[in-house]
Amino acid sequence: MSIEITISHDDFDIAVLHDALQIGNVQQGAVVTFTGLVREFSHGDNVVALELEHYPQMTEQLLLSIAEQAQNRWQLGRISIYHRIGYLPLGEQIVFVGVSSKHRQSAFDGAQFIMDYLKTQATFWKKEHFSHSSQWVEFKASDVQAQQKWAAD
Amino acid sequence: MSIEITISHDDFDIAVLHDALQIGNVQQGAVVTFTGLVREFSHGDNVVALELEHYPQMTEQLLLSIAEQAQNRWQLGRISIYHRIGYLPLGEQIVFVGVSSKHRQSAFDGAQFIMDYLKTQATFWKKEHFSHSSQWVEFKASDVQAQQKWAAD
């Protein structure tokens, strides 16, 4: 039962994060991970980079609270959340969420719950840089709906 | 749009499999992976190892067909399935399923669909070894239900 939260300018190493979820962890047979990357397209324009900022301390507290909710709801084993901030060019890793659980369904649900809440509650803001312009990303109604479906259960 | 299927006695390296899903792949911003491990408990007894066998060629064909269904249904980018066979002691990695997609919801759905179909359709059989005995695993009704929910959509 451990929760690791990291917010950093530095890139993360999937192998290290994955190992931390599974090594010596013979109680949990299922590990699910989500990795978010800077991708090329947004609204028909070519993204060359993202810029991420956050509200220090508040973000860590919110992520911890989201992870604890998931851990309690699905009896998850280990949870790891790593979110990068700063200027992230195309192809860079942005976010990693990984959970271990006894069963695959709870591992999938737990990871997805964390991502849906992170997207709508954690105090990060994202700006898209295009070749000749930049713009702050607007929040998406679909993200709010994705988060709200967990309350309906 | 690539699908990689591997069935092997050898262990897999998460970092290598993950890199293959994301490197040079700037179209897809979301990667979801599932890793299954040999875990300690089953029906109250201590598992010391699993033994996995399969039906060569038929299994590869079935996994390819499952991956293609997922790719078409959710417009997934890359898909990687790696399943081990043979004698796998406690803590060993058994199976890896990873998908890349433009959006996180389709990545989660695609990965979960593949696992649910793999569990109920791919020609693998699993035997549990305990300290002083062994027994073939019985199929689970919950796995069949998990697979059938995808047909209802």
Add this chain to the structure above:
Amino acid sequence: MVTGNDAEQVKLLFFGQLKERLQCASYNLAIKQPLSIKQLKSHLISLQPSWQAALNNDLLIAAVNQQIAQQQAIVKGGDEVAFFPPVTGG
């Protein structure tokens, strides 16, 4: 010789606990004419009576040439027929 000119071979494969119960992974069965899976099973049991209980299990799945097949599916010489319990991988 059972395998005369007018007999053809079907390759049978068994997996999982079925393989263990039969103590057999692969078996060459001679048939004189195409048979349904159901008939093929009866023929096999007539040759190997001790396999009856293990083969008459409604949960068993059959595949002909690596495609899942129903009891009515027809098997002919040269085909590969597999019998196995429900799968349990992952």
Add this chain to the structure above:
Amino acid sequence: MVTGNDAEQVKLLFFGQLKERLQCASYNLAIKQPLSIKQLKSHLISLQPSWQAALNNDLLIAAVNQQIAQQQAIVKGGDEVAFFPPVTGG
């Protein structure tokens, strides 16, 4: 001096496009008595009239001492109050 003996400081923080529009990340506001978030916003606008449009945005979220707060929440001297648009991380 606005910050006399009977005035206390509230630390304001702005994030995302709001920070960019105000061209301000952090602002020290003196208040003479506890105020609701709504009152605090009005007070701030009276001091910085050009911020009115950006601050009177119904989508803006407020946090007091790093807890999400409603418009009626009370802010007192020493508190940290943040204003920001809906979050867009992940």
